[in-house]
Amino acid sequence: MKLNRKVCVIGALAAIVSITTAATIKKTADDKKPADKQLYTNLKVLPKDISSRDLQSIMADDFEDGIGVSCGFCHANNKDGHGLDFASDAKPEKEIARTMMRMTLDLNKRWLKNKHPKLGDTGLVVQCTTCHKGQPFPDGAEPK
Ligand code: HEC
């Protein structure tokens, strides 16, 4: 009788432990969700739920390589002087780049009959490099 009760208690404890563990795991998964959704806080042209992989490849391949600049050409420095504040709109080049992004999408959609043009898609007829060819000032406007 006594042994039976012990088994019962142990069984109950084991059940509690596994329920708590399950709850903890679920909570961790839920906690992650908002962070994933809000990876970036200031996107006005790119899809707000873009993956970090897609965003990084647009920034590095289309923008950095395509127009021949580094991240800091468009992105302002952090206030503490360490690194860049990617969400900040302090540098005018970032807003010019947004206009260029809209123009590029519009060219593909309106004139080149691509119904759903997406930046970063290597199949786009007109991309940043089409005009820029690795140069920030394709019309040579900027005095050297
Ligand atoms: C030609 C200009 C330009 C260059 C160069 C550039 N970016 Fe960006 N970046 C932008 C623009 C414009 C946006 C905002 C896009 C939008 O509004 O949809 C942006 C957005 C971002 C964001 C999202 C910030 C947020 O929270 O909203 C990150 C992160 C980022 N860039 C990283 C980089 C990195 C890393 C590099 C260098 C490898 C880089 N960028 C180079 C123009 C640039």
Ligand code: HEC
């Ligand atoms: C149809 C041709 C064309 C395409 C496509 C194009 N650009 Fe431009 N871009 C230009 C021209 C021309 C200028 C110079 C405009 C001026 O001098 O006012 C320019 C200027 C810029 C500047 C400003 C440089 C400065 O500081 O004045 C940035 C930043 C830029 N482009 C980024 C981009 C990005 C990012 C893309 C791709 C999303 C892109 N451009 C696609 C033609 C193009």
